[in-house]
Amino acid sequence: MARQRAERKESETTVNLGGARRQMSKQLELPLEAGGEAPQGQRSGEAPTAAHGDGRSGTDRLMERVVERGNVTVAVKRVRQNKGSPGVDGMTVEELPTYLAEHGEAIRAQLLDGTYQPKPVREAEIPKSGGGVRKLGIPSVLDRVIQQSILQVLQPMFDPTFSAHSHGFRPGRNAHHAVGEAQRYIQDGKRVVVDVDLEKFFDRVNHDVLMGRVGKRIADTRVLGLIRRYLEAGIMVNGVVMERYEGTPQGGPLSPLLANVLLDDVDKELEQRGLSFVRYADDLNVYVRSKRAGEDAMQTLRRLYARLRLYINEAKSAVARPHDRKFLGYSFWYAKGGEVKRRVAPKALEAMKERVREVTARNGGRSLRTVVAELREYLVGWRVYYRLAETPRIFAALDQWVRRRLRLVQLKQWKRGRTVYRELRARGVPENAAASAAAHTRRWWRTARHPALSIVLSGPCFDRMGVPRLAA
Numbered sequence: 001m002a003r004q005r006a007e008r009k010e011s012e013t014t015v016n017l018g019g020a021r022r023q024m025s026k027q028l029e030l031p032l033e034a035g036g037e038a039p040q041g042q043r044s045g046e047a048p049t050a051a052h053g054d055g056r057s058g059t060d061r062l063m064e065r066v067v068e069r070g071n072v073t074v075a076v077k078r079v080r081q082n083k084g085s086p087g088v089d090g091m092t093v094e095e096l097p098t099y100l101a102e103h104g105e106a107i108r109a110q111l112l113d114g115t116y117q118p119k120p121v122r123e124a125e126i127p128k129s130g131g132g133v134r135k136l137g138i139p140s141v142l143d144r145v146i147q148q149s150i151l152q153v154l155q156p157m158f159d160p161t162f163s164a165h166s167h168g169f170r171p172g173r174n175a176h177h178a179v180g181e182a183q184r185y186i187q188d189g190k191r192v193v194v195d196v197d198l199e200k201f202f203d204r205v206n207h208d209v210l211m212g213r214v215g216k217r218i219a220d221t222r223v224l225g226l227i228r229r230y231l232e233a234g235i236m237v238n239g240v241v242m243e244r245y246e247g248t249p250q251g252g253p254l255s256p257l258l259a260n261v262l263l264d265d266v267d268k269e270l271e272q273r274g275l276s277f278v279r280y281a282d283d284l285n286v287y288v289r290s291k292r293a294g295e296d297a298m299q300t301l302r303r304l305y306a307r308l309r310l311y312i313n314e315a316k317s318a319v320a321r322p323h324d325r326k327f328l329g330y331s332f333w334y335a336k337g338g339e340v341k342r343r344v345a346p347k348a349l350e351a352m353k354e355r356v357r358e359v360t361a362r363n364g365g366r367s368l369r370t371v372v373a374e375l376r377e378y379l380v381g382w383r384v385y386y387r388l389a390e391t392p393r394i395f396a397a398l399d400q401w402v403r404r405r406l407r408l409v410q411l412k413q414w415k416r417g418r419t420v421y422r423e424l425r426a427r428g429v430p431e432n433a434a435a436s437a438a439a440h441t442r443r444w445w446r447t448a449r450h451p452a453l454s455i456v457l458s459g460p461c462f463d464r465m466g467v468p469r470l471a472a
Contacts, residue, residue, distance in 0.1 A: 060219040060220050061220060062153055062154075062218060062220040062222075062223045063111060063112055063114075063220055063222045063223050063226075064112070065153045066111065066146075066149045066150055066153050066223065067108050067111050067112060067149070071149055071152055071153065072145070072149050074152060075145050075146075075148035075149040075151075075152060076096065076097070076100070076145055078148050078253075079093060079096070079141065079144045079145050079148055079253075080093045080096065084138070084141075084144070085122075085124065085138055086122075086138075086140070086141060087119060087121065087122050087138050087139050087140030087141060087143065087144075088119055088120055088121070088122045088140060088236050089119060089140050089142075091140060091141045091142065092141065093141055095141075096141050096142070096145070099142065100142075100145075107142070107146075111146070111222070111226070112222070113222075114221070114222040114225055114226070116146075116226065116229075117229065118139070118140075118143050118146075118226075118229055118230050118233045119139070119140045119142075119143055119233065120233050120234040120235055120236045121137035121138055121139050121233060121234075121235050121236070121249050121251065121252070122137070122138040122139075122235075122236050123135060123136070123137060123138075123235050123236060123237045124136045124137075124138050124251070134250070135203070135249075135250070136249065136250050136251040137235055137249025137250065137251045137252065138251045139230075139233075139249075139251065139252045143230070143252070144252065144253060146226075147230065147252050147253040147254040148253040148254075150223065150226070150227070150254055151253050151254050151257055154218075154257060155171070155257055157217060158217065158257065158260070158261060159171065161264070162260055162264050162267070163264060163267035163268065163270075163271060163279070165181065165267060165270075165271070165277055165278050165279060166260060166263075166264065166267055166279045166280075167181075167278065167279070167280050168256065168259075168260070168279065168280040168281035168283075169256030169257065169259075169260065169281060170260070175280055175328045175329075175385075176388055178278050178279075178280040178327070178328060179327065179328055179330045179342065179388060180388075181278045182278050182285055182287070182322075182327055182332075183332060183340055183341075183342060185276045185278070185287035186287065186322050186332055186340045187339070187340040188276075189289060190276055190287035190288055190289050191289065191321065191322065192287070192288050192289065192290060192291055192293070192294045192319060192320070192321065192322075193285050193286070193287055193288075193294070193319070193320060193321070193322045193325055193327075194285065194286035194287075194288065194294045194297045194298050194301070194317075194319050195285055195317055195318050195319075195320065195325045195327070196283075196284040196285070196286070196298075196301055196312055196317050197282075197283075197312070197313040197316035197317045198282045198284075198305065198310055198311070198312060198313060199310070199311045199312065199313040200313075201259070201282040201310065202247060202248055202249065202250050202255065202259070202282070203246070203247040204246060204247060204309075204310060204311070205231075205246060205247050205248045205258070205259070205262060205310075206246055206308070206309040206310075207228065207231050207232065207246060209262065209308055209309055210231070210248070210258060210261065210262050211224065211227070211228055211231075213261050213262060213264075213265070214227060214258070214261055227254070227258075230252070230254060231244075231247075231248055231258075232244060235249065256281065259281060259282065260281075262308060263279065263282065263308075265304070265307070265308060266284075266301070266304045266305065266308070267279060269300075269304050270286065270304075273300070275288070275297060276288070278327075280328055283327065283328060284301075285325075285327050286301070287322075291319060294319035295319055297319075298312075298317070298319055326345030326346075326347060326348065327345075329344065329345055329348040329385070329386065330342050330343065330344065330345055330348075330386075330388065330389070331343055331344075331345040331346070341390040341391075342388050342389050342390050343389050343390065343391045343394070344386050344389045344391070344394070348386075349394075352382055352398075353398075353401070355378060356375065356378075356379075356401075356402060356405055357405070359371060359374050359375045359378065360375065360405040360406060360408065360409050366409075367413065368406065368409050368410045368413065368465075369465065371406065371409050372406065372462075372465050372466060372467055373466075375402075375406075375467065376466050376467060376468060379402070379467070379468045379470070380468050382470075383468055383470050392471055395470040395471035396470075396471040398470050398471075399459075399469050399470050399471050402467070402470075403457070403459065403462055403467070404445075404448045404449055405448075406457065406462065406467065407448040407449075407453045407454075407457050408444055408445060408448040410453075410457060411444050411447055411448060411453070412444060417438040417439065418438065420434075420437060420438040421434050421435060421437075421438035423456075424437060424438070424452050424453075424456060427455075427456045428455075428456075429452045429455055429456060433450075433451060433452040433455070434452055436450070436452065437450040437452040437453060
């Protein structure tokens with residue numbers, strides 16, 4: 001009996017806001033999607049639920065579902081999977097289980113009585129592909145868990161009501177679905193696109209407008225108050241906490257859902273008007289058959305967004321031909337017979353090449369295998385995202401260019417002509433070819449295309465080193 005009691009006590013230590021440590025083996029069995037969304041395969045309304053002691057149910061008891069053990073366990077696992085940087089308190093995801101074991105019960109009580117106060121977010125900047133930086137607000141690890149717990153309860157409530165033309169940050173949908181829908185519109189003869197870019201959308205979200213829409217579906221004032229406090233939590237910049245009166249910072253699990261809640265108003269209006277459109281987060285494209293119809297649609301969008309106190313970035317928005325614009329890194333081209341096909345947008349292609357140049361920088365001072373390892377991680381992800389592109393010749397040319405960049409790295413490692421000659425000869429290159437390559441080592445980029453280098457560092461050689469082929 002004592003052993004049974006001990007085993008039962010151990011089984012109750014699964015991480016939750018009112019418990020102790022997690023049993024990691026059990027958590028690893030939970031099926032999850034990547035990145036701040038409700039678990040795939042979970043039906044609407046089936047985020048882990050709690051039994052309500054007073055028999056009440058509905059949206060006035062959501063906080064009980066938020067702090068329910070199973071729901072929090074899933075949230076903790078998700079946050080740990082996503083890793084990420086610490087927030088303002090410096091806590092890492094590895095420290096989270098111990099912290100919850102010690103303070104979980106008190107946090108749960110604060111959430112239930114509506115007194116929990118989120119910490120400010122930490123400002124971080126990441127470079128944008130087109131230049132400039134994107135500002136992120138990194139919540140503390142604990143706040144990420146709480147936001148994820150809220151998300152898992154709210155997303156099944158809101159998501160089924162969203163437009164079918166919205167694809168961003170939704171279970172079972174992704175950017176590829178959005179690109180495919182856009183392609184179908186163009187193929188159907190809608191050869192004019194209204195490409196809309198919102199002016200600093202995540203920084204300009206009006207809290208009152210957003211909470212008004214969230215409050216239409218949620219009656220639990222504790223949850224509403226907590227969401228409001230997350231919106232109003234300050235942002236720490238250079239050690240100083242700055243108050244925030246608008247915006248929903250990118251970086252928290254809850255922000256994408258709130259964005260969809262707000263922008264769904266515009267989606268519904270476009271549906272009522274019978275317009276063909278596709279949206280991914282704050283990226284919106286409307287497809288029409290004429291320039292005149294496009295201008296009318298743009299004017300309509302200005303009015304609709306103004307109702308939400310959002311404004312179109314006129315410099316980055318346009319009524320144009322689809323092949324002159326990009327959408328989620330893709331653009332379109334017309335093959336023989338008028339078939340519409342996908343390609344990597346020129347700006348996205350140049351951004352990729354710039355990244356490869358950075359990794360294979362001439363003054364990097366790293367070994368070829370070190371460079372290959374870093375480059376592989378980037379290229380694998382890039383190839384997965386842009387696998388929809390129907391441009392095998394461009395990808396084949398990119399493969400050649402990438403391998404030439406890698407040959408350049410090797411040349412810079414060898415440095416001197418005599419070293420180049422010796423290394424090439426040791427690898428079986430004929431004397432004349434090795435001498436020819438060694439004689440032009442000052443022209444590194446040109447020499448990287450020399451047949452002697454192609455013999456030593458051939459395509460199959462890079463294949464064995466793990467360099468992915470984009471044209472495969």
